[in-house]
Amino acid sequence: MYIPSADRYANMPYRRTGRSGLKLPALSLGLWHNFGGDRTPRTQGEILRRAFDLGITHFDLANNYGPPPGSAETAMGRALATDFAAHRDEIIVSTKAGYLMWDGPYGEWGSRKNLLSSLDQSLNRLGLDYVDIFYSHRPDPETPLEETMGALDAAVRQGKALYVGVSNYSPEQTREAARILKELGTPLLIHQPRYSMLDRRPEDGLLAALDELGVGSIAYSPLEQGILSDRYLDGIPEGSRAAGTSPFLSAEAVTPDLVSRLRALNELAAARGQSLAQLALAWVLRGGRVTSAVVGASSVAQLENNVETVRNLDFTDKELARIEKLLKGAERG
Numbered sequence: 001m002y003i004p005s006a007d008r009y010a011n012m013p014y015r016r017t018g019r020s021g022l023k024l025p026a027l028s029l030g031l032w033h034n035f036g037g038d039r040t041p042r043t044q045g046e047i048l049r050r051a052f053d054l055g056i057t058h059f060d061l062a063n064n065y066g067p068p069p070g071s072a073e074t075a076m077g078r079a080l081a082t083d084f085a086a087h088r089d090e091i092i093v094s095t096k097a098g099y100l101m102w103d104g105p106y107g108e109w110g111s112r113k114n115l116l117s118s119l120d121q122s123l124n125r126l127g128l129d130y131v132d133i134f135y136s137h138r139p140d141p142e143t144p145l146e147e148t149m150g151a152l153d154a155a156v157r158q159g160k161a162l163y164v165g166v167s168n169y170s171p172e173q174t175r176e177a178a179r180i181l182k183e184l185g186t187p188l189l190i191h192q193p194r195y196s197m198l199d200r201r202p203e204d205g206l207l208a209a210l211d212e213l214g215v216g217s218i219a220y221s222p223l224e225q226g227i228l229s230d231r232y233l234d235g236i237p238e239g240s241r242a243a244g245t246s247p248f249l250s251a252e253a254v255t256p257d258l259v260s261r262l263r264a265l266n267e268l269a270a271a272r273g274q275s276l277a278q279l280a281l282a283w284v285l286r287g288g289r290v291t292s293a294v295v296g297a298s299s300v301a302q303l304e305n306n307v308e309t310v311r312n313l314d315f316t317d318k319e320l321a322r323i324e325k326l327l328k329g330a331e332r333g
Helices: 041-053 071-081 085-090 112-126 145-157 171-184 206-213 256-271 276-288 300-311 317-327
Strands: 014-016 023-025 027-030 058-060 092-097 131-136 161-167 188-192 216-219 292-295
Touching (some): 027 300, 041 071, 041 300, 092 112, 131 188, 145 161, 161 171, 171 206, 206 216, 256 276, 276 292
Parallel strands (some): 092 131, 161 188, 216 292
Antiparallel strands (some): 014 023
8 A cells, every 4th residue: 555755745845826826846847748558557656656755746647648549547536445545635636638649629629519528538547527727729720719618617617627728839829718707606727838948938927917917827848858957068869859750759840959968957957966857947947937847757857856956946137147148048848
């Protein structure tokens, strides 16, 4: 029988999500890549249990996470029914809908039909009556935003979600979504953008919009699919995501210039007593503007390394200036 660590809340910082009453851990565990059918339930369980022991209370999912789609929610459901059965009220479970999940015209995007059907499927896989956060995973160019936000509001009113969020929305779309939800009486809690040292698009108006609206933020891909780690300091290693056929990271992205900058960032990280991955996570979380950063983990050791980040989230002005100089011209996207 799993008994959580008694000091699991001792070291992880918890940050208020916008102007809401909900706090999230500075680091959340994402189940995007490592909780599908290619990983054993034993390994998945070890990672989930260790995450909780380290103070990670938020588990980030989507209906299509796997592979195959849905398998990550099934894995999380298994843990919720066993290891975490007595701890549901200590845990934040989030899921999303909007990307392709099933065949036919209702299997993706932002219609009321898709979102609410998807949520019912997610709850079944998770074995839950409700999720804590339900997201619109991406804006739908052909469905009125009023319909998409109305579906999120309905999820809350039906008792199937406590809070709602959006992901991959532009600043303008986020403002309009927040306006609609406010009128409906279900505030927009959080936005999940892609944000890292190498993808700084949220700085072009989105973070300012979230500050203005009092909406929280949770960054995904803060390590840029592993580029911002020690894996690529000597180029592209065999067996890495960039060496394979991943649609999320190509070999062309790992240029000699980028590798040179990564090495310089790694030296700066070492001077701070951190790994490059820890530096990159701390940078995303700097100043408290971002509520949480989503990290993935293929092993307990990788998870533990990432969580060590929270021991040093502060930067000197000199360090930030040096990082800015090294990042200049290196951004992707």
